[in-house]
Amino acid sequence: MTAALKRGIRVGLPVKPDAAPEVLLELRGVRARAIDAGRFLSRVKALNGLLHGFLTGLGEGEEARALRCLFAVHAEDRGTTLTHRRRRAAGILGYNDTHFRKHIEPRLLRDFAWLLHEDSQTYTPRSRKAPPKIEISGDTPTLTPGEVNEHEELVSRIWALVYELRAELICKARLEAEGDQTAQAEVDDASGTSLWLVARLLSRMHDYLDRYGERILHGEAEFNAEGLIRLAGWSYELSPEQAKHLRYILAKSGGDRASFISEARAYLRGAPTESSEVDK
Known part of the structure; x- marks a missing residue:
């Protein structure tokens, strides 16, 4: 490796x-992340996602920065020669070029190879019935250095x-399927909770996109807001304005579920609310 x-x-x-x-393409962690592990190009895409994710997740230490420089993770290093990148990496760590190439670079690559090996030992492939990219698991789950970051x-x-x-959408569908009229209050409660969760999800995704760009990256997979909400099973169509206003109502309610549900339902019905005239 x-x-x-x-x-x-x-x-x-x-x-x-x-x-x-080939040795990297056959890693269990790469095959598990590939959309179609049987396809070569799918594994290449998964490998790139895995390498990029680990390298950007190593933190801001000098060795992490040197590794990112060697792998040309950042735009300023793309298209440069390995000699140039080695010189930059050596400078980050305070070594001369020769010492870095002979002694430091091999150790950095060995340490990085070990991280990839550990990931392959603990990564659980996605289930056909579950949304992709499930959490890693094992007898004693651990967090690797590459996973301890805000992203x-x-x-x-x-x-x-x-x-x-x-889960809330499944609960609502189950209650409706049972057809028990006495459960209507529970159906209404689940419906309101679903709307509240959608708003919270939209708010979290807005935070992510504001910090990290136009797409939500998870391993090799890329998602947009609509894709993630549909993945959960939500089928109600929200316009961009409605989605933005739901986030506003959530912030205005301070996260209070009952207050949010009451105003959000009124807004979606077209009834006047306190925030109806706010410039969103």
Whole structure:
């Protein structure tokens, strides 16, 4: 794996299909993340997502920055020669070029290879029935250094809301299927809670997109707001203005569920509310 990574830094990210090391493409963590593990290009895409995710998640330490430089993670390093990137990485760590190339770079690549190996030992493939990208699992779940960062925390909170919304929608559908009139109050409660969860999910996703760009990245997968909400099972169509206003109502309610549901339902019915005239 270390030798494969050494070949990988010659050009840097993204790894091109004709230069993708087979030993990395066959990692369990890569195959598990691939949309179609049987397809070569799908595994290449998964490998690029895995490498990029780990490298950007290593933090802002000097060694992490040096590794990102070697792999040309950032735009300013794309298209530069390995000699140039080595010189920059050596400068970050305060070494001369020769010492860095002979002694420091091999250790950095070995350490990074070990992180990839550990990930492959603990990563659980996605289930056919569950939304993709489930949490890693094992007898004693651990967090790798690459996962301890704000990006991973926010992604995890988003997925927690996706699953919570999905559970509430399942609950509502189950109650409706039972056809018990006495359960109508529970159906209405589940419906309101679903709307509240949608607003919370929209708010979290807005925070993510504001910080990290136009798409929500999770491993090799890319999602937009509509895709994630539909993945949870929500089928109600919201216009961009409605989605924005629901986030406003949520903020205005201070996160209070009952207050939000009351005003949100009035807004969606077209009834006047306190915030109807607010410039959103």
